[in-house]
Amino acid sequence: MYDRILVPTDGSAGSKDVLRHAKTLATAHDSEIHALYVVDIGRFSTLPHEPTWEGVTDSLHREGEMALDMVERLVADDVPVTRATTEGSPSREIVDYASQHGCDLIVMGTHGRGGIDRLLLGSVAERVVRSAHVPVVTVPVETAMQDPSDDEQPAGVPQ
Numbered sequence: 001m002y003d004r005i006l007v008p009t010d011g012s013a014g015s016k017d018v019l020r021h022a023k024t025l026a027t028a029h030d031s032e033i034h035a036l037y038v039v040d041i042g043r044f045s046t047l048p049h050e051p052t053w054e055g056v057t058d059s060l061h062r063e064g065e066m067a068l069d070m071v072e073r074l075v076a077d078d079v080p081v082t083r084a085t086t087e088g089s090p091s092r093e094i095v096d097y098a099s100q101h102g103c104d105l106i107v108m109g110t111h112g113r114g115g116i117d118r119l120l121l122g123s124v125a126e127r128v129v130r131s132a133h134v135p136v137v138t139v140p141v142e143t144a145m146q147d148p149s150d151d152e153q154p155a156g157v158p159q
Contacts, residue, residue, distance in 0.1 A: 001029055001104070002025065002026075002029040002031045002104040002105045003029075003031055003032070003102075003104055004031060004032055004033075004034055004101065004102055004103045004104055004105075005022055005025060005026050005029075005031050005032070005033050005034065005103065005104065005105045005106075005107055006033075006034045006036060006094065006097060006098045006101070006103040006105070006106045006107070007019065007022045007033055007034065007035050007036070007071065007106075007107050007108065008036045008037075008038065008090070008094045008106070008108050008124075008128075009035055009036070009037055009067045009068070009070070009071055010037070010067060011037070011063060011064075011066055011067025011068075011070055012109075012141070013142075014109055014111075014141030014142050015067070015070070015109055015141065016070075016074065017109070017139055017140075017141055017142075018107060018108060018109040018139045018141060019070075019071060019074045019075055020074070021107055021137070021139045022075070022107040023074070023075040023078065023079055025105070025107065025137070026075070026078075026079040027078055027079060031079070031104075031105075032079065032080040032081070032082060033071070033075055033079050033080070033081050033082070034081075034082045034084065034097070034101055034103055035067075035068050035071035035072075035081055035082070035083050035084070036084050036085075036086065036093070036094060036097050037063075037064035037065075037067045037068055037084070037085045037086075038085075038086050038087070038088065038089075038090040038093045038094065039057065039060045039061060039064055039085060039086070039087045039088075040060075040087075040088075040089070040090050041057060041060070041087055041088075057087075061085060064085045065085070068083045068085070071083070082101075084097065090124045091124045091127035091128050091131065092131075094106065094108070094124070094128050094132075095128055095131050095132050095133075098132060098133075098134055099133060103134060104134055104135075105134055105135050105136075105137065106128060106132055106134060106135070106136045106137070107136075107137045107139065108124075108125055108128065108136065108137075108138060108139070109125070109138070109139050109140070109141040110123070110125040110126075110138040110139070110140060110141065111123075111140075111141060125138050
């Protein structure tokens with residue numbers, strides 16, 4: 001049913017939940033995963049262009065390589081992974097990539113913002129859901145940093 005699953009990633013800790021979900025789907029459908037990192041240079045467009053601008057874009061591309069490395073570490077043993085990096089508006093690049101590469105499904109995280117936060121910040125996932133021509137599975141991700149020791153409850157404390 002799904003031959004190519006697109007997984008946009010930002011390399012955040014929450015994206016691991018998305019990758020686990022995508023890996024499960026890819027394994028069940030004998031699919032390959034296309035991991036996409038979008039360098040969102042648009043968010044820096046209001047900054048004056050200086051010689052350091054090249055350093056900023058280089059840094060964003062390195063960040064993308066690390067995010068794609070994480071995808072391969074988490075899924076590539078069991079599922080074939082194709083890596084890609086693009087520049088532009090994240091939602092537009094995700095939808096365009098899915099269309100150009102024949103992806104059957106998009107699996108992506110959503111931070112679950114609501115109310116004024118969503119109105120002010122927008123939602124990449126929401127824009128992808130509205131404009132994609134293939135099904136989109138959204139996986140809720142935790143936005144707050146979690147201390148690893150938070151998973152360990154003291155004896156006698158209900159979970």
